Amino acid sequence: MTVLAPVLDELAAGLPADAVLTDPASTEAYRHDEANFCPSGTPLAVVRPTATEQVQHVLRVASAHRVPVVPQGSRTGLSGAANAVDGGIVLSLSRMDQIVEINPVDQVAVVEPGVLNAVLSRAVLEQGLYYPPDPSSWELSTIGGNLATNAGGLCCVKYGVTTDFVRALEVVMASGEILRTGRRTAKGVAGYDLTRLIVGSEGTLGVITQATLGLKPAPEAALTMAAAFTTAADALTAVTKIMAAGLQPSMCEFLDGVTVRAIQDYRDMGLPTGVGALLLTQSDRGPRAAADVEAMGVICGELGALDVAVASDATESAMLMEARRIVHFAVEKLGSTLIDDVAVPRSRLVDLLDGITVIAQEHGVTVCCPGHVGDGNMHPTVIFDRGDPAAVERAQKAFDAIMRLGLALGGTITGEHGVGVLKRDWLATELGELSTRLHRDIKKAFDPLGILNPGKVLAAG
């Protein structure tokens, strides 16, 4: 500590009295996000700034002393991207939680990174506007975390992901300098797209301290269809037909039989158990919505759906949505989990699920499969007993095999959860040598000393 004391003293000199935590009892909660099997270190300090100048101060001190800095939101991530590193500074942005502006003419919101997704979503809705990205963690996760991971969600199938709604960023660089990227305007092509380079870079290129987000007019209330199938393959075939028919679902979610039962065991949501799969779709196309969900239902019926139901009111729709949102908690009751996040072209979904079934058998593990299937994004979740080393090993092998399968089907190792430390080695496999080299060169241009979230996304050094 004697060596580190000057760092702490310098940090404290430019921050409010309660901004720096060093007591292990206080810093413990900031050590890691929700991912399993991701190493997390013991930080030198947790710093909680309330203004951009304070973030600049932290980065200047960190640069001067070559101390790693891990930017952090609510730690709801699933890849360890926000995990502390030994002797580093955890830079929690949660206290920078102001909505600076909501403008209905320009259809933009200007926010600090600590604003919760749900808080922003509700605030813009009050003005008839819509911020679509809606990760399942939306009640807990921050916009800063959403930006850092380019978060997806249920709405993506129609409206796109976080990066599609980012217009401009204020970013504190590793040096403490302020970079402004993008612009408030709807269009703009002046220079390289640094905004979208930073979105999804998981805190490795800079610290986002303000974002200008594009908004849409609030959609009309959605109608929901639920269809139960004997086999998962039929449900996934229905998805390809629904999309090819141009029906534009505003949600298109898949729950395999194990997941449906897990939800129902966790909380009685009135779901049919003993089925092979449940497909939940929505349409928010106003006067078209009723015909849309009916057409979706007809497609499901033709594929042998056991039961097709259209939610008759908003309460019933909300209940089905809630069932989807609690998947993470319900599945965790089944045992320890390794949550995968592969995305494949929609046309390969059946191949993906068939392959996962084989992988589960080969490795003797249970894999449940909820997924944003309208986007081809599946969350195969390996369930295992953490106390049994052999089971842990089998789970990790199955997890890896699923990513290998996703890549073989023309997909990606991560549709929305990000790389963090969990998939760092797999990223190199997906990118290949040339792209990895470019990633390192870009990282070096932004962060020559390598102090920003080292060891995340790219291996250190």
Next chain:
Amino acid sequence: MTVLAPVLDELAAGLPADAVLTDPASTEAYRHDEANFCPSGTPLAVVRPTATEQVQHVLRVASAHRVPVVPQGSRTGLSGAANAVDGGIVLSLSRMDQIVEINPVDQVAVVEPGVLNAVLSRAVLEQGLYYPPDPSSWELSTIGGNLATNAGGLCCVKYGVTTDFVRALEVVMASGEILRTGRRTAKGVAGYDLTRLIVGSEGTLGVITQATLGLKPAPEAALTMAAAFTTAADALTAVTKIMAAGLQPSMCEFLDGVTVRAIQDYRDMGLPTGVGALLLTQSDRGPRAAADVEAMGVICGELGALDVAVASDATESAMLMEARRIVHFAVEKLGSTLIDDVAVPRSRLVDLLDGITVIAQEHGVTVCCPGHVGDGNMHPTVIFDRGDPAAVERAQKAFDAIMRLGLALGGTITGEHGVGVLKRDWLATELGELSTRLHRDIKKAFDPLGILNPGKVLAAG
């Protein structure tokens, strides 16, 4: 030529016999795009490859001999980005014009860069699909050029610009290596977003040889509203009210009085002359469209529109669209033109137009103002007599003053036309020192020898 002969020999060795043009009479047409006042050099050769391996060959030879390479599409650009440089190779991608695949389930098209925008748009429409980006040049411009400039168009106000529809790229690097970015899937967050870094980089980072583009279901036929106003300010105020009302126009175009008269003089399109401005809007929301355009009309009426008309059939709608599309040609009849491309937050449109009026008066020039005003993107076009040096100087000063105004209003120097050589110095002003430095570092990571489109976007060296 003796020094250069080895380069030509090496080029020819890996290319079809008719791929290399060196005769000045043949290469002349490839020297520049449609921008005025942009220097263009005399190329060593124009090379027209038909396959990716040939592009690799060209880049390898160019790297070995440090010869500049200017990637080029149809030369419809308006910033000189495709202009030849002295002694360099013009790499025309027009012969790589295959549509490799259109997939209705995955809703993607895979294309070579030389495919014309209109050819792709019609091909996907035959399968019930929609590729939205529609620059006014869509009948002539290539997808490769659209990608290089991140082209916009009329549809952007609802559907977004080129970058919003790009999923994956095959790129030949300056070294001749092949870089694959992105993925075919709808979602994916594995690594930094190199795809969108390359889109809009105007051929300075690599040569796009294949693109995987996202598609949407074909929209329903749009209804069109046209409203004539006494003053431009009223028309622009109508735009802000239409957008704030959440009416989601699929087109929202503004023509000032000078432009309306120029179109009508160029071709009789039945437009009302003697007005201050004409606003053209569309809605493609199916059953909502009629109510949408009526509501837009009511807003215009309340703001004192002289005349509000809803196109009663598709032919009439197409005619109004055509009127918008021929603006470029109509305005060129008025004299030599300097076409600006500022975009401002929609709420500042009235301020922009007021400022432009002042600038026109101060510099004694005529400025007509067509614009994609739904996006805040205006094309103030300075009309002048090229034969009069004093008039040329006044025009250039007015052109610069308009960009300065755009920046002062929180906007950008270019909404969709790009930087090229025309706005290279202004780009540094918009970006500032830090961002410019990062641009240079990124350029260097991709193109260490600086052979790719040197002097475009960033000043050489």
